[in-house]
Amino acid sequence: MRAAAAGTSAGALTALLVTHLHSDHITDLNDVITTRWILSFAPSPLSVFGPPGTAAVVEGIEAMLDFDTGYRLAHHEDLTWPPATTVVEVDSGDVFSNGAVRIMSARTEHAPVHHSLAFRVDDGDSSVVVAGETVPCASLDELCDGANVLVHTAVRRDLIEAFGLARLSDVLDYHSSVPDAASTAARAGVRTLILTHLVPAPAPGTEAAWLDQAASGFGGEVLVASDLLRVEV
Secondary structure, three states, X not given: OHHHHOOOOHHHOOEEEOOOOOHHHHOOHHXXXXXXXXXXXXXXXXXXXXXOOHHHHHHHHHHHOHHHHHHHHXXXXXXXXXXXXXXXXXXXXEEEEEOOEEEEEEXXXXXXXXXXXXXXXXXXXXXEEEEOOOEOOHHHHHHHOOOOEEEEEEEOHHHHHHXXXXXXXXXXXXXXXXXXXXXXXXXXXXXXXXXXXXXXXXXXXXXXXXXXXXXOOOOOEEEEOOOOOOOOO
């Protein structure tokens, strides 16, 4: 839905990058697979790059979609092939290259998630790092070094601690706080830090507090992400 609102579609995707296998990061993968399939006019597997375990997750999703797949094949005469994916499980290093575009990954620290990845996309002189959920770590610093933009998940430690709930406080030991994300951006010398996947989700009009926490440790541009935000790189 967000791809369509941005002027493209799931059908236009050629590849998908998965940072890790927490449910809130893969719940909509089934919709991407199905929507891309029914919008295609010839067999064209979707490439999915993710950490070890991704192949088993995608296989399970496709099994879950068996009934739906059968219904659609029976209904559309011109749709004669099932949805298809090509899964490549990756760790640290090169993911793929296509012309001037190069994608690299690095394992980050999100234990007990044993394989959490960050991805860096370079295209000529432009580079963006998408940090999955992680605490600050040397591997992420290295991946971010010299990048233009860092997109980083972040939590508000002060707000979470104020709730006083042990289960909620547990998220603090494997996520970066806003100052943590800012410090990572500062060490890497990135130009722009984009805070995303914010916990707890900020109420409208409270984004300035997130920006203030980041600005205390990072002198570059800081943005609070929202759906359909566009950033020039």
